Amino acid sequence: xxxxxxxxxxxSPVVQTILKRILSSRPDIVVMxxxxxxxxxxxxxxxxxxxxxxxxxxxxRMDGITFLKRLxxxxxxxxxxxxxxxxxxxxxxxxxxxxxxxDFVTKPSQDVExxxxxxxxxxxxxxxxxxxxxxxxxxxxHKPELKAEKEYYKVSSKLIAIGAxxxxxxVIQKLLSGFFFxxxxxxxxxxxAAQYTKAFAxxxxxxxxxxxxxxxxxxxIDQGKVLIAPxxxxxxxxxxxxxxxxxxVEASNTRQQCPSADILxxxxxxxxxxxxxxxxxxxxxxxxxxxxxxxxKAGAYTIAQDEASCVVFGMPNAAIKRGGxxxxxxxxxxxxxVLAKVKKQQI
Numbered sequence: 001x002x003x004x005x006x007x008x009x010x011x012s013p014v015v016q017t018i019l020k021r022i023l024s025s026r027p028d029i030v031v032m033x034x035x036x037x038x039x040x041x042x043x044x045x046x047x048x049x050x051x052x053x054x055x056x057x058x059x060x061r062m063d064g065i066t067f068l069k070r071l072x073x074x075x076x077x078x079x080x081x082x083x084x085x086x087x088x089x090x091x092x093x094x095x096x097x098x099x100x101x102x103d104f105v106t107k108p109s110q111d112v113e114x115x116x117x118x119x120x121x122x123x124x125x126x127x128x129x130x131x132x133x134x135x136x137x138x139x140x141x142h143k144p145e146l147k148a149e150k151e152y153y154k155v156s157s158k159l160i161a162i163g164a165x166x167x168x169x170x171v172i173q174k175l176l177s178g179f180f181f182x183x184x185x186x187x188x189x190x191x192x193a194a195q196y197t198k199a200f201a202x203x204x205x206x207x208x209x210x211x212x213x214x215x216x217x218x219x220x221i222d223q224g225k226v227l228i229a230p231x232x233x234x235x236x237x238x239x240x241x242x243x244x245x246x247x248x249v250e251a252s253n254t255r256q257q258c259p260s261a262d263i264l265x266x267x268x269x270x271x272x273x274x275x276x277x278x279x280x281x282x283x284x285x286x287x288x289x290x291x292x293x294x295x296x297k298a299g300a301y302t303i304a305q306d307e308a309s310c311v312v313f314g315m316p317n318a319a320i321k322r323g324g325x326x327x328x329x330x331x332x333x334x335x336x337x338v339l340a341k342v343k344k345q346q347i
Contacts, residue, residue: 004131005032007050009041009067010082011059015107018116019054019082022123029127036060038067050077052130054123055101057083057092065096072100078130082123084109090199097169098203102130102311106193129166129284133311158342159184159221159237159244159276161268163261163292165191165283167311169200171331172281176208176226178335183342184244184275185221187229187237189264191257191283194231201228219246229259236267244271257287261315265291274299277338280325282310286318293324301341302326303334 006023008031010016016034023029032050035041037059044050053071057064068079081096081104083089093104103126108115116123160183164172168190179186192200198214204226205212215227215235221244229235234249247267251258261280265288268276278295280288282305296302304316304325319325329337 003030005051007053008034009055011036022120038062053079054082069099076135078102078133094199094203102133157184159272160186162188162279163288164281167282174331182223186226189229189259189261192231197231215246217248234259234263237271239271261288262291269294269298276300278302280319281305283315284312289318289322292319293322296324304328
């Protein structure tokens, strides 16, 4: 099996050296080159196409986001953003995921050498995942107009629960652009680090006429509201009277993805039963497969993203194999299927 060839695009000589050391420590990964800016990176790519690129946001001459967008229009390659955390950079990271980046890693702001060494396993795992992924640069080719006003359907009180991982942010935006109808509310568990889920919610909130924000403990789930699980915490949906509420839960199992789609889906199965729709999207691993099966057994309508449109087919595939899915569909078709289902119980 051929090793994964990685191009490091990073202007800091210190970070270049550390990343090269980390990636070269594994026999299945080879660093084919190191570029200090986008123009050097272009020369490398013209000579030989890498399997994966690691890319910094802040670089001289051309920033990483501009380079990424040009790369995706010219020759889509799996890209992992590796950049230090600031609120501005977190928003730019969301822009990078929207533009087609597969994933991101946060560089430590202090003691970079020690901090990156502690991230060794995460960096290696994400490079391996990226090498298996299918880049979907054109998924958001037709982006929603900012705060587009469209006619809304008044529909039933069905609650929509969504679980996603690698490649999820782009698909979630695509789905929300098609959800121009109201249900009881939408709750999302996207595998993402703390601090970035807030930026993700802010980015989505700027695009749509409905409210999108990071969920807080005991938030009420209402029509016209999208709540995203905060990074580093799980969310459960609980029912009190006729209403549904969010209960945040601290992570206890260090091996479990956090936020977990399984925990969200199991809670929706218990609290909403047939009054819900479960959607499992692109991502590595099997998180959500057991939970969405529980939703189906409780009478909910369940949908998995199709393989052709997934960056990584792991999570949907696991759910399909367990028998937890009613229908498999593309991001373009999922909103139509949901609307057809929920309109049967119009208010």
